[in-house]
Amino acid sequence: QVQLVESGGGLVQAGGSLRLSCSPSGRTLSTYAMGWFRQAPGKEREFVAAISRSGGETYYTDSVKGRFTISRDNAKNTVYLQMNSLKPEDTAVYYCAARSAVIATMNERLYDYWGQGTQVTVSS
Helix, strand or coil, rough: CCEEEECCCCCEEECCCCCEEEECCCCCCCCCCCEEEEEEECCEEEEEEEECCCCCEEEEEEEHHCCCEEEECCCCCEEEEECHHHCHHHEEEEEEEEEECCCCCCHHHHEEECCCCCCEEEEE
């Protein structure tokens, strides 16, 4: 079983930035393709960003393109989600997910492991 440990959430004003981090406890990050998802109150969980095992391919949902950047540092065993120009509609619990595959995907059903979530709140 892989435990994903997330950090970096918090409260920020609109236009501000946050960086989320996620590491697999006791496992090697380079084994997994990674993704970030989010769930706002009263809404279903949705895809945010994903990165392939090598880091060579990334994918974003349209609403965050140009504002969010997913990256990974396999040497530090950590995947990041840099969030800039945050908007109130970005408020959600953000989840890190891992899949034992080379290729990243936007399909949450193809991820094998999930973090506990970290709250991001953007005030207007």
